[in-house]
Amino acid sequence: xxxxxxxxxxxxxxxxxxxxxxxxxxxxxxxxxxxxxxxxxxxxxxxxxxxxxxxxxxxxxxxxxxxxxxxxxxxxxxxxxxxxxxxxxxxxxxxxxxxxxxxxxxxxxxxxxxxxxxxxxxxxxxxxxxxxxxxxxxxxxxxxxxxxxxxxxxxxxxxxxxxxxxxxxxxxxxxxxxxxxxxxxxxxxxxxxxxxxxxxxxxxxxxxxxxxxxxxxxxxxxxxxxxxxxxxxxxxxxxxxxxxxxxxxxxxxxxxxxxxxxxxxxxxxxxxxxxxxxxxxxxxxxxxxxxxxxxxxxxxxxxxxxxxxxxxxxxxxxxxxxxxxxxxxxxxxxxxxxxxxxxxxxxxxxxxxxxxxxxxxxxxxxxxxxxxxxxxxxxxxxxxxxxxxxxxxxxxxxxxxxxxxxxxxxx
Numbered sequence: 001x002x003x004x005x006x007x008x009x010x011x012x013x014x015x016x017x018x019x020x021x022x023x024x025x026x027x028x029x030x031x032x033x034x035x036x037x038x039x040x041x042x043x044x045x046x047x048x049x050x051x052x053x054x055x056x057x058x059x060x061x062x063x064x065x066x067x068x069x070x071x072x073x074x075x076x077x078x079x080x081x082x083x084x085x086x087x088x089x090x091x092x093x094x095x096x097x098x099x100x101x102x103x104x105x106x107x108x109x110x111x112x113x114x115x116x117x118x119x120x121x122x123x124x125x126x127x128x129x130x131x132x133x134x135x136x137x138x139x140x141x142x143x144x145x146x147x148x149x150x151x152x153x154x155x156x157x158x159x160x161x162x163x164x165x166x167x168x169x170x171x172x173x174x175x176x177x178x179x180x181x182x183x184x185x186x187x188x189x190x191x192x193x194x195x196x197x198x199x200x201x202x203x204x205x206x207x208x209x210x211x212x213x214x215x216x217x218x219x220x221x222x223x224x225x226x227x228x229x230x231x232x233x234x235x236x237x238x239x240x241x242x243x244x245x246x247x248x249x250x251x252x253x254x255x256x257x258x259x260x261x262x263x264x265x266x267x268x269x270x271x272x273x274x275x276x277x278x279x280x281x282x283x284x285x286x287x288x289x290x291x292x293x294x295x296x297x298x299x300x301x302x303x304x305x306x307x308x309x310x311x312x313x314x315x316x317x318x319x320x321x322x323x324x325x326x327x328x329x330x331x332x333x334x335x336x337x338x339x340x341x342x343x344x345x346x347x348x349x350x351x352x353x354x355x356x357x358x359x360x361x362x363x364x365x366x367x368x369x370x371x372x373x374x375x376x377x378x379x380x381x382x383x384x385x386x387x388x389x390x391x392x393x394x395x396x397x398x399x400x401x402x403x404x405x406x407x408x409x410x411x
Contacts, residue, residue: 026344028095028307032061032158032182035392037088037189037232037252039260041124041157057083058262058272060160060180063392065100067176069109070162075175080163081112084124088232088252090154093119093184096132097144100178103166109174111136113164115147117180119155128159138166144181158182188315189231194253199275206259206275207287213302213318214294218286223247226292228302228319235301235397237386248386250393262393270393294319295326296335296405299386303361303401310356312364320361323403324368327375332405335375337361340402342395343382355379361401 032038040057052070059068060083070081096117103111115134120127134147160180165173195210208217213229219238227236227249236249250270251261259275294300300323304313312320327335339358341350358377366372387394 026308026342026350028183029186030063030181030392031087031091031093031184031186032085032096032180033063033392034058034061034252034262035063035233035250035396038158039086039252039254041084041086052081052083054274055272057085060177061085062262062270063179063395064390065178067100067102067104067111067178070112070175070177075165075173077164077168077171077173080161081175082162083160085158085160086124087156087158087186088189089187090121090156091182091184091186092152092154093117093131093182094149094152095181095183096134096147096149097181097183098134098136098147098178099144099181100141101136101139101143101145101166102141102178103138104176107169109176110165110167110169111138111176111178112162113166114162115180116161116163117147117182118159118161119151119153120157120159121153121155122157124157128157129153131155131158136166154187191315191318192229192232192234192253194257195229195234195251197257198278198280199259200278201273201275204263204273204275205278207284209287209289209291211291212322214291214322216288216291219247221286224286225249226298228294228300230302230304230319231315233396237299237397248394248397250396264387264394267388269388270391293326293329294323294403296330296332296403298323298326298403300401300403301397301399303357305357305360308353310353310360312360320364320368323361324365324370327365327370327403328368330405333374334406335370336404337365337375337377338402338404339377339379339381340384340398340400341380341382342385342398343389344395347382351379351381351383353379354381358401 117132118128119131130150132147132149136145195208195215199206206219215227218224222242223238223240225236225238227234232252234251238247245266247265249263257277262270262272264270302319303316337358339354341354362377385398387397389395
């Protein structure tokens with residue numbers, strides 16, 4: 001099912017690129033974002049890109065404006081850096097921008113000058129056509145440099161080509177770059193079903209079970225996690241049973257069945273990781289036999305809304321149906337649906353939008369059969385984040401619905 005509607009979907013935890021604090025409404029969805037399911041897949045034909053690791057590639061689409069050195073190696077004056085990203089569904093872009101084009105006073109490093117965006121509907125190495133281009137100039141903090149749109153065609157792969165520098169003083173330099181933002185519209189992303197199995201690397205062991213949009217599991221043998229899937233992205237919260245320290249996760253499964261993700265523990269910055277599939281040997285270390293039900297106490301991330309709206313999108317049906325099942329089976333006398341947002345847009349706007357969306361969820365659950373006397377909505381806005389608001393992974397986790405129940409019987 002295609003959705004090229006310019007009224008773009010905004011999910012509590014799916015979402016939008018960066019906004020200047022104080023803007024009344026949040027910005028449009030940035031589809032060139034890891035938190036939207038975009039994955040770095042390399043640039044095999046670009047020799048100058050050697051040395052650009054996965055962390056640097058992720059930093060170009062992580063929703064953070066922080067500058068960084070693209071490569072540990074220097075870039076030749078006439079060289080280029082290429083990064084290729086795979087999108088979860090055909091996407092039609094109508095805007096590309098680069099935020100915070102700022103210079104670092106240094107003879108050895110400089111912000112890139114020329115940004116080219118190419119797209120392909122075929123593969124990561126073939127069929128690319130120019131989508132946008134721009135020659136950057138240094139601007140002010142908080143601003144965004146718009147690229148010139150050259151073509152509007154649906155694509156599955158995006159190549160970002162960076163060359164030159166604003167102030168190159170020698171034959172080689174360290175390149176700096178902030179972020180590529182891509183706005184437009186995207187076909188509906190099918191619900192991913194690959195979040196079941198075992199994965200590991202040197203730093204993390206992960207075990208998950210999935211039932212439709214609901215996922216439960218464990219990590220490192222002592223941590224338990226719960227989350228929901230929206231499109232091809234799983235967002236989950238976890239806690240270590242021994243230490244009580246919490247972690248938050250944003251993950252996706254690549255075409256090979258391997259996990260690509262970021263994790264933040266105890267409020268620390270997100271760390272990127274790739275996890276290879278691990279053959280199941282022996283009984284489960286810590287994962288439940290099946291995912292926990294949605295209901296009282298759940299943090300729900302998979303409810304989608306139209307952009308700047310409280311109208312629930314059709315792809316939210318699976319999550320809402322599971323939420324209704326769990327609440328209908330609960331013995332609680334009172335249920336509160338709490339809406340939460342990230343900090344994009346003004347505080348007053350976010351509070352009202354969170355309340356409207358929470359009320360929309362209540363209305364849906366009442367329509368399905370929940371007694372309206374048992375359930376109410378409240379908006380928390382941006383006041384209770386569970387992750388950082390400094391990048392899109394954290395902001396996407398902060399956009400959520402929480403289910404709070406009073407288990408006491410009514411008098």
